[in-house]
Amino acid sequence: MQAKKGYLFKGRVIDGSLNAPIEQGAVVVEGERIQWVGTAAQLPPQYDERDYDVIALPGRSILPGLIDGHTHISFGESRSEEENALYTPPEFRTLKAMYYAKKVLQAGVTSCFDAATTYNVAQAVRDAIDTGMFEGPRFTVSGKQITNHQGLEDSFPSWMEFPVGQSAVLVKNKDDLIEAIRLQIKEEVDAIKVSGSNDNLITPDALGASAFTLEELKLIADETHRLGRLCSTHARSRDAALDAARAGFDNLFHASYIDEEGIEACLKNKVVITPTLTLLVNLVGANPDNAGASGKSAFQREIEAASENLTRAWKAGVPIIAGSESGWSPVPYGQWHGKEMEIFVDLLGMTPLQAIHANTLAATRLIKRYGNEIGKIEAGRLADLLVVPGDPTKDIRILQFPKRFDYIFKGGKPIDRTPPMPRKRKWYERTKIFLDGLYEFDEETGTGKLTH
Ligand SMILES: [Zn+2]
Structure with missing residues (x-):
């Protein structure tokens, strides 16, 4: 035959x-x-x-095949900042990431943009798949986020050393910035990602300003582009989105509070937005006890603001890309990669065809590695x-x-x-929570009762 x-x-x-x-x-x-x-x-x-x-x-x-515009393949479904940054050894993280990469592929995601890694796990995952050793999506990866004290990744107290396992590198001046970009490119990242704003629940006054000045952002964009890489930023706040768009970044993650000025800057400099609303929607849906009522309503408020602002951006012509934020425990690998499209239809007024485009061809704008091959x-x-x-x-x-x-x-x-x-968790994949609540003595029954 x-x-x-x-x-x-x-x-x-x-x-x-x-x-x-x-x-x-x-x-x-x-x-x-x-x-x-x-x-x-x-x-x-x-x-x-x-x-x-x-x-x-x-x-x-x-x-x-779907292109997920925002994954964290090295985060291992972390339940907290501590779990992500502190306990798990890099070798175990890498093996876990390979395990999870297959789950992502099995969800129909054939390519991903990995939007920040711990250690250099994401590059290793990308290369292990590309060289045919393991099955997984085609990865394009950014390195550790570049943060200063105002970026979301500087989330540990200032009286301790910045953890080497954090998915970020801390820069303190302009020379550090240039050095961080050049080192990451030596370590074979496809993109630079900046921690351009803070985040809900990291600090109480999270969403006001930009972490970096416009001048610093220009320096980052110029050096990244000079070395032929894509420049992206975590930018929830109005100012972070505006200044990164003005500085000529290629992509803004989140941009929940972008305003007219920011939208204009995106259009002028051909900047795209990858909102990753699935994370916020899931955080509200999961109703996390440890975030409490104020946490939940903060996420709900951000969803409402983002729906309004991103609909305006989309209608004005800013390309919007679908990304799931898979890697954190609210968005486990292989389970939520198609959700963002439904959210785009429901909250941004896209047609299903436009939403599919946002999760396929439009998302290639983030993927330099495979150019126009996917x-x-x-x-x-x-x-x-x-x-x-x-x-x-x-x-x-x-x-x-x-x-x-x-x-x-x-x-x-x-x-x-x-x-x-199915896998079991190791003891070091832990959060600092011993019990999610108080086990209070109930005098009426003489037994314990868990309260929140
Ligand atoms: Zn992320």
Whole structure:
């Protein structure tokens, strides 16, 4: 028997751009790349069905593998800053990250932008996958966040040393800044990420100012671009978003409090925004006892502000990219990667097609490493493809149920769908919480009662 030339997919083709879906479409894959795409009726005779493995299940949609614009593959589903920065040894973090990378791929995410790492774990994960040793998404990675005392990552008390396991490096002056950028590029990051503002719950007056001055941000953007890397920032506050956009950063994460001036600066300097609203929505949804009522309402207020401000940015023409923030315990790996699209539809007024675009082709703006090789079903691009039941342009929630996907292809090959074995936590993967509440003595019953 003659070996097949590749795969022939038939079904509704949603190509990742804003093109209308092709209802009766066909996609030809040979080797790791897409060979042809169009209507099934126009399939050229050289792509004879008999020469290909045909995948043509009724009612299915074919779309590009998702590109998650914001993951932290080295964070290990940390429950707290302490767990993330302090206890777990780098060797164990790296092995955990490989374990989790497979889960992310199995959720239909074939590429990720990793938006800050502990140690240099993310680079190692990227390279271990790229060299074919392990299965996982194609990673583009930023290094540790560059923070000063006002950035969210300087979250430990000033009377202790800045922890080396923190997902950030502390800079104290302009020379430190330049040195941090050059060192990270030596350590093979694809992007620089700055801790440009503080965050809810890290300090009480979190969301007012920018951590760095405009002059410092310009220095960062210029040096990063001079060395050919993408420049991104954590920027929840109005000023952090505005000044980073003015300084010529490529991407703003969050930008919840961006205003008209910030939006104008984004449009002028072609800056994109990756909101990662899934984290906030999940924090509210999980109703964390340890954050308390004020924490919960702070997240709720930020969601409301971000909905309004980011809708304005989106309507004005600022590209918006979907990212999940997977890596923290509110967003475990492999489970929430399709949620951001539904949030974009519900809160930013996107159509499902626009939301899919935000999670595929639009997200390639963050991915220099694979340039224009991913994100769209187009001849010549890598065959990272999903085959899913139903029509996600009618029901965007379909993309939140990866176990129901028929196929996940990466580089022209169906990936292994066997779920990884469940893992146990090691004692050092801990938070500083002994008990989440007070175990109070109840005099009426003479027994203990947990209160919050
Ligand atoms: Zn993040």
